[in-house]
Amino acid sequence: MIIWLASYPKSGNTWLRALLSSYYYTDNGIFQFDLLKKIKQFPEKNFFLEFTKKFETPIATAQYWIKAQNKINENKKINFFKTHNSLCNINGNNFTNKKNTLGCIYIIRDPRNVLTSIKNHYELNYEDALRFMLSEKKYTYDHFKKNDFGDFQFISSWKKHYDSWLTTKIFAVKLIKYEDLLLGTFDTLKDIINFINKINNQPEHFDKDKAKNTINSTNFDKLKAKENEFGFDEAITSKKTKRKIPFFNLGPGNEWKKLIPSELQNQINDSFKKELKELGYK
Numbered sequence: 001m002i003i004w005l006a007s008y009p010k011s012g013n014t015w016l017r018a019l020l021s022s023y024y025y026t027d028n029g030i031f032q033f034d035l036l037k038k039i040k041q042f043p044e045k046n047f048f049l050e051f052t053k054k055f056e057t058p059i060a061t062a063q064y065w066i067k068a069q070n071k072i073n074e075n076k077k078i079n080f081f082k083t084h085n086s087l088c089n090i091n092g093n094n095f096t097n098k099k100n101t102l103g104c105i106y107i108i109r110d111p112r113n114v115l116t117s118i119k120n121h122y123e124l125n126y127e128d129a130l131r132f133m134l135s136e137k138k139y140t141y142d143h144f145k146k147n148d149f150g151d152f153q154f155i156s157s158w159k160k161h162y163d164s165w166l167t168t169k170i171f172a173v174k175l176i177k178y179e180d181l182l183l184g185t186f187d188t189l190k191d192i193i194n195f196i197n198k199i200n201n202q203p204e205h206f207d208k209d210k211a212k213n214t215i216n217s218t219n220f221d222k223l224k225a226k227e228n229e230f231g232f233d234e235a236i237t238s239k240k241t242k243r244k245i246p247f248f249n250l251g252p253g254n255e256w257k258k259l260i261p262s263e264l265q266n267q268i269n270d271s272f273k274k275e276l277k278e279l280g281y282k
């Protein structure tokens with residue numbers, strides 16, 4: 001069964017993935033980039049090659065979402081997967097179902113800080129970054145591969161993405177705020193592990209020493225230093241320079257009040273007024 005690590009892009013998903021891969025797939029909790037391969041991304045082209053070699057449209061990928069998950073779950077194990085996909089239905093194709101999914105850990109971040117990260121990651125200005133987050137038809141794929149939607153992910157708008165996962169009744173969803181993970185990493189990680197144990201019907205157990213090693217080896221400065229030294233496969237390539245755009249950019253230093261122009265602050269505050277209040281973002 002699959003446990004999703006779901007989020008809108010640039011919300012802290014990779015950090016969560018680093019924490020869980022270190023905790024579950026090492027003896028000592030020490031993180032290395034190779035551990036991220038233990039928690040792959042879905043959708044991803046490799047999972048569909050058994051069913052088709054043509055990915056000329058988004059629907060050509062979406063129609064194999066469930067078949068690919070059925071195949072993954074043949075191993076009869078707990079399978080963690082990162083996804084930015086909305087919990088959606090495209091042309092009658094559901095992203096997932098109760099048969100394949102055990103639960104979801106959904107990490108959310110203040111959308112105003114997401115805006116600044118989207119701007120950098122996709123090489124946009126602030127206005128275009130906001131349009132990106134407001135578009136209910138937004139999707140991502142590898143623009144360097146013509147007529148290839150093998151890695152297509154339908155993300156929709158920030159609001160629709162959040163609503164799609166948090167309102168589902170199909171399986172249990174644990175909401176984690178990036179800010180809580182940042183300010184109280186140990187307690188938040190413990191809460192996540194307890195949630196995983198619960199939905200997996202396992203005894204409550206939390207390895208404090210391993211968790212401390214996990215947290216220490218995955219702090220932002222260390223991840224950024226590793227990327228600077230070794231590179232990071234998941235960083236996207238700039239359309240302008242054809243070089244990799246740093247994935248670990250500002251991290252905790254991403255402060256929207258200092259970065260976003262005041263007139264745009266008012267616009268994004270108004271656009272996400274309900275969600276900001278609901279989530280306690282001031």
